[in-house]
Amino acid sequence: MRVCTRRRSLTLRVWLFIVFLSLHLLVVSLVLSVYHTSCELPSTYGIQTTQNASTSEITMATTRSVSKEMKMVDPTGDLAKLDALFSHPLYNLPTPPVPDGDWLLKVRTKVKEQERSTQQWVSANDDGFDPILWNTSTDTHPPWLRFHLGISRWQMYQHKDPNLSALNQQLASHRIVSAVQKSGGTQLKLVMSFPNYGQALFKPMKQERHEETNVNLYYFSDFERHNAEIAAFHLDRILGFRRIPPVIGRLINVIKEIKEVTTDHKLVTTFFNSPVGNTCFHGHCSYYCSTEHAVCGRPIKLEGSLAVMLPDLSLAPRHSWRSPWRRSYSRTNQAEWETNSNYCDTVKQTPPYDRGTRLVDVIDMSILDFLMSNMDRHHYETFEKFGNDTFLIHLDNGRAFGRHSKDEPSILAPLVQCCRVRRSTLLRLRLLSLPPYRLSDVMRASLSRDPLAEVAPLLTEPHLSALDRRLETVMQAIQDCLQQHQHHSDVIYDDIMDYPQA
Numbered sequence: 001m002r003v004c005t006r007r008r009s010l011t012l013r014v015w016l017f018i019v020f021l022s023l024h025l026l027v028v029s030l031v032l033s034v035y036h037t038s039c040e041l042p043s044t045y046g047i048q049t050t051q052n053a054s055t056s057e058i059t060m061a062t063t064r065s066v067s068k069e070m071k072m073v074d075p076t077g078d079l080a081k082l083d084a085l086f087s088h089p090l091y092n093l094p095t096p097p098v099p100d101g102d103w104l105l106k107v108r109t110k111v112k113e114q115e116r117s118t119q120q121w122v123s124a125n126d127d128g129f130d131p132i133l134w135n136t137s138t139d140t141h142p143p144w145l146r147f148h149l150g151i152s153r154w155q156m157y158q159h160k161d162p163n164l165s166a167l168n169q170q171l172a173s174h175r176i177v178s179a180v181q182k183s184g185g186t187q188l189k190l191v192m193s194f195p196n197y198g199q200a201l202f203k204p205m206k207q208e209r210h211e212e213t214n215v216n217l218y219y220f221s222d223f224e225r226h227n228a229e230i231a232a233f234h235l236d237r238i239l240g241f242r243r244i245p246p247v248i249g250r251l252i253n254v255i256k257e258i259k260e261v262t263t264d265h266k267l268v269t270t271f272f273n274s275p276v277g278n279t280c281f282h283g284h285c286s287y288y289c290s291t292e293h294a295v296c297g298r299p300i301k302l303e304g305s306l307a308v309m310l311p312d313l314s315l316a317p318r319h320s321w322r323s324p325w326r327r328s329y330s331r332t333n334q335a336e337w338e339t340n341s342n343y344c345d346t347v348k349q350t351p352p353y354d355r356g357t358r359l360v361d362v363i364d365m366s367i368l369d370f371l372m373s374n375m376d377r378h379h380y381e382t383f384e385k386f387g388n389d390t391f392l393i394h395l396d397n398g399r400a401f402g403r404h405s406k407d408e409p410s411i412l413a414p415l416v417q418c419c420r421v422r423r424s425t426l427l428r429l430r431l432l433s434l435p436p437y438r439l440s441d442v443m444r445a446s447l448s449r450d451p452l453a454e455v456a457p458l459l460t461e462p463h464l465s466a467l468d469r470r471l472e473t474v475m476q477a478i479q480d481c482l483q484q485h486q487h488h489s490d491v492i493y494d495d496i497m498d499y500p501q502a
């Protein structure tokens with residue numbers, strides 16, 4: 001009797017187990033079929049759901065097909081690296097809310113003044129502009145105005161700024177209403193205006209991406225490169241600085257978007273057709289503005305960089321600072337920092353470098369410049385409103401990325417001579433030297449999002465590899481500093497005390 005009861009309960013348990021297993025398999029196959037339809041994976045990546053496939057096999061097959069699908073969208077996995085980088089805690093450090101006085105512009109006064117100044121301007125150039133429909137409510141603001149209102153004491157824009165993609169979209173596609181030459185500076189550049197009163201600084205393509213700067217050219221007579229302006233914006237953002245205004249690339253129709261819309265008659269007179277029928281122009285400036293150095297469309301399309309304009313100087317005046325490590329801009333003279341190895345001691349005692357973050361910010365700038373090999377950082381700017389306690393604006397990066405086969409160690413002089421670096425910078429540089437976040441890979445990914453990437457990659461592979469090589473040099477320089485100093489705190493400026501020590 002007892003044996004019989006035991007046998008019955010065993011049979012019952014076996015049945016229950018079979019029912020459980022079948023239900024389980026049913027659920028798994030249902031889930032997989034839903035997944036299959038929602039992802040619409042191509043049949044070649046179909047998941048094998050044969051009855052004898054075990055659950056772990058199914059899971060493995062699913063993972064394989066999902067990663068294969070990701071590879072189709074992101075063939076090298078670089079975009080995933082870039083997303084991982086920007087999601088890393090080092091890029092998402094908790095920051096206290098920005099105090100009212102730390103915004104560059106106040107909404108009420110800003111919008112009113114902007115309206116007044118643009119309306120005055122509209123009365124002179126009535127054509128092509130949209131009516132002003134914005135008011136004090138953020139929802140009504142065009143992306144360029146949101147960008148202006150988002151500038152604060154410590155950064156040009158926020159990390160993961162939701163406005164960036166709309167801003168880029170407009171820079172890339174908005175109708176160009178006017179294009180006039182920007183005065184000042186040495187090379188040709190145009191201020192372009194859009195129907196919603198947004199403006200951008202256009203620098204035309206002067207050099208092919210694969211060309212290296214002629215070795216006989218001095219740094220001060222090098223061309224400015226449109227792709228260097230674009231790549232500098234991406235690099236600054238990847239370094240976590242956010243001190244360069246957004247720059248994108250665009251193909252411009254030189255006839256319709258420059259010649260036919262400009263009010264700059266002097267500019268119009270410099271247009272001509274080249275012997276092969278391309279439309280060229282050269283404008284007026286102190287360098288490379290002649291028939292021999294004209295910029296030419298192919299036959300009318302010309303590549304260029306568009307940097308969003310900062311608020312007008314009348315609303316947000318800027319101070320231009322001569323860099324303590326400025327080069328001599330002469331073929332024969334040397335600057336003091338090139339011969340005096342104790343130069344930094346003097347700088348450290350000179351205001352504004354004697355307190356606050358100014359010195360480490362100049363050192364950050366030298367790291368950025370060394371990575372992209374920019375020897376032309378004679379000045380930097382700050383917003384006057386913020387006094388000495390503020391970020392440094394890194395404008396004018398067109399002479400970067402000239403040569404990939406040579407590094408210029410003297411650009412790192414501020415770091416090497418002062419042996420000081422922000423801890424946040426050091427930690428991010430360390431991250432960028434690890435394979436999952438490798439600098440060249442995240443730069444490749446970031447640049448692939450620029451509209452001109454469709455024409456050709458914005459930086460050639462040798463330029464991308466140079467970034468990794470130069471990053472190693474920076475890390476080595478910091479390592480040498482740490483070895484030369486007894487206390488790490490002599491070298492590392494701890495700007496992120498709450499962040500765990502490595």
Ligand SMILES: Nc1ncnc2c1ncn2[C@@H]1O[C@H](COP(=O)(O)OP(=O)(O)OP(=O)(O)O)[C@@H](O)[C@H]1O
Nearest residue numbers: 184185186187201224245307308309310395396397
């Ligand atoms: N995005 C911007 N918004 C507003 N002003 C800008 C912007 N970019 C550059 N400028 C201003 O335009 C001027 C010239 O720009 P830039 O330095 O890039 O040209 P440049 O021809 O290389 O000049 P230089 O030969 O003096 O180095 C600078 O004084 C700078 O203040």
Ligand SMILES: [Mn+2]
Nearest residue numbers: 186376396398
């Ligand atoms: Mn310049």
